[in-house]
């Protein structure tokens with residue numbers, strides 16, 4: 001049976017939800033159909049917290065309220081084939097949809113590295129599926145020794161969270177010499193390592209896993225330095241690859257990166273097919289090089305661009321590339337990064353100047369709940385334009401990095417940041433006399 005719809009969205013994650021809501025806003029009369037292959041999804045960013053912080057993993061369900069509120073039809077099915085000439089999409093079991101506009105929001109799948117023994121039981125993958133994750137949570141809570149592979153933000157968040165489970169010994173292995181190495185300079189990633197060690201996490205950097213041994217179930221991990229660790233569980237947190245099969249089978253172009261090629265308005269090489277979120281190719285904000293950045297915040301920004309521009313280029317809302325902005329939280333320590341780090345800017349060949357400062361997020365600093373804040377800003381030396389920034393400290397850093405993100409997107413100069421007008425209040429911010437972002441910009445300016 002074939003159903004005719006105006007807008008067909010494949011996927012059920014953040015990109016699909018925000019596309020549907022945005023299409024409804026800009027094209028109120030269109031019939032919108034979402035097709036997703038997982039009945040009960042999860043809020044992806046909340047996955048680590050299903051293991052200890054949330055009382056019940058079900059609390060992390062990705063609800064369907066936005067679809068209901070916006071009169072969007074939802075079907076549970078797996079899309080398997082796009083026929084671009086007929087403008088139809090075939091489902092795995094039966095039936096198909098005919099569309100005017102198709103949006104691919106099919107996301108990504110966790111990387112499974114070719115390590116011998118990886119298919120043993122007790123090696124957990126992070127699939128965004130409630131039923132699968134509930135079983136993982138139940139099993140992990142009974143383990144004695146778990147090893148997490150990957151010291152990126154997913155790995156460190158899992159290490160923090162699993163260290164809260166009584167009687168569970170946590171190991172974190174990262175092949176690079178330090179944690180969060182792709183998005184933070186050493187003085188920031190060092191803070192994470194110290195924090196995790198203080199929580200009893202065994203952090204092993206500059207090391208990789210060579211083999212998983214055991215019977216049906218994993219029992220031991222063999223490391224590249226010859227070391228061996230007895231484990232009864234392993235969590236893989238080493239990234240994800242975009243789901244491009246539907247698109248590549250339909251001969252849609254791929255970029256030089258791993259995702260589906262899209263233009264500034266999220267249109268693929270077929271003008272009636274858009275791609276958004278993890279499955280869509282990303283380009284770096286400064287260099288336009290392909291960038292392997294997959295974040296929910298980027299996915300939703302792309303979905304807003306596609307949703308508004310589906311039928312006509314209604315709003316000039318083009319995708320200027322990813323600034324790779326994100327924040328993470330490890331037991332009270334907040335870290336945020338936006339744009340280039342000092343290391344990545346130098347590697348790209350930028351001539352830079354940097355400014356750093358340590359301050360407090362309340363004034364006077366003796367007010368209850370005040371936390372230290374560390375800010376680093378990176379600027380182009382000649383033009384003085386901001387290239388990136390990092391923050392670490394208390395809860396206020398979660399929004400402070402968003403302010404830096406706006407500065408990056410608007411290509412602000414250090415003089416503009418030095419003369420920033422900001423709201424300050426003793427309980428809410430650092431003092432206006434020593435506001436950390438202003439001071440960091442000032443320090444960079446005095447340091448060309």
Ligand SMILES: Cc1cc2nc3c(=O)[nH]c(=O)nc-3n(C[C@H](O)[C@H](O)[C@H](O)COP(=O)(O)OP(=O)(O)OC[C@H]3O[C@@H](n4cnc5c(N)ncnc54)[C@H](O)[C@@H]3O)c2cc1C
Pocket residue numbers: 010011012013014015016035036037038041044045046047048077078079080105106107108126128154243246276277278279294295296297298299326327
């Ligand atoms: C543990 C973890 C923590 C994270 N934390 C953060 C964070 O704090 N901040 C942040 O910004 N990002 C975070 N991310 C990244 C974020 O989860 C992704 O960037 C985001 O989920 C991308 O959304 P999406 O809708 O593009 O794809 P997905 O969330 O992957 O959704 C795609 C959906 O499409 C469905 N689908 C795929 N193929 C088909 C098909 N053929 N037919 C029908 N349906 C299909 C999939 O089953 C899935 O439900 C985290 C990721 C993980 C794994």
